[in-house]
Amino acid sequence: MKTNNLILQTITKFVAFILLAYSIYLFLAGHHKPGGGFIAGLMTSGALVLLYLAFDLKTINRALPYNFRNLAGIGVLTAVLTGVGGPVLDYPFLTHSFGYVNLPLLGETEWATAVIFDLGVYMTVIGITLTIILAIGEDS
Numbered sequence: 001m002k003t004n005n006l007i008l009q010t011i012t013k014f015v016a017f018i019l020l021a022y023s024i025y026l027f028l029a030g031h032h033k034p035g036g037g038f039i040a041g042l043m044t045s046g047a048l049v050l051l052y053l054a055f056d057l058k059t060i061n062r063a064l065p066y067n068f069r070n071l072a073g074i075g076v077l078t079a080v081l082t083g084v085g086g087p088v089l090d091y092p093f094l095t096h097s098f099g100y101v102n103l104p105l106l107g108e109t110e111w112a113t114a115v116i117f118d119l120g121v122y123m124t125v126i127g128i129t130l131t132i133i134l135a136i137g138e139d140s
Helices: 006-028 037-054 057-063 068-088 114-138
Strands: 098-103 107-112
Touching: 006 037, 006 114, 037 057, 037 114, 057 114, 068 114, 107 114
Parallel strands: none
Antiparallel strands: 098 107
């Protein structure tokens, strides 16, 4: 039996867009204000779970043909390699650095290695969260 979820699907498109946009803001504000890779990853996972609930698994898997286990592994590897950069340069593990770059439209912008670490945490949280939720959802 196919149910008509037109209202849910229509609203989900807008809400998922808002959640994804806010998660990008949280990610970029993470090393100066509350936020960062963990909470941005949870927000992105929430948006994707909402899409999985409004549409079926097959539809979203066609649109997002990613293996979330691999994403979690790549995220952990990114975070660890960012931390290893410190000992390579004779600093303690997870020592980060920053500098300023002059970008054409944004002007002087901070460039920090903590953002790369946050990206690893972001990918790990999305990968693990969606792997767990989809494993529960696919269980019959």
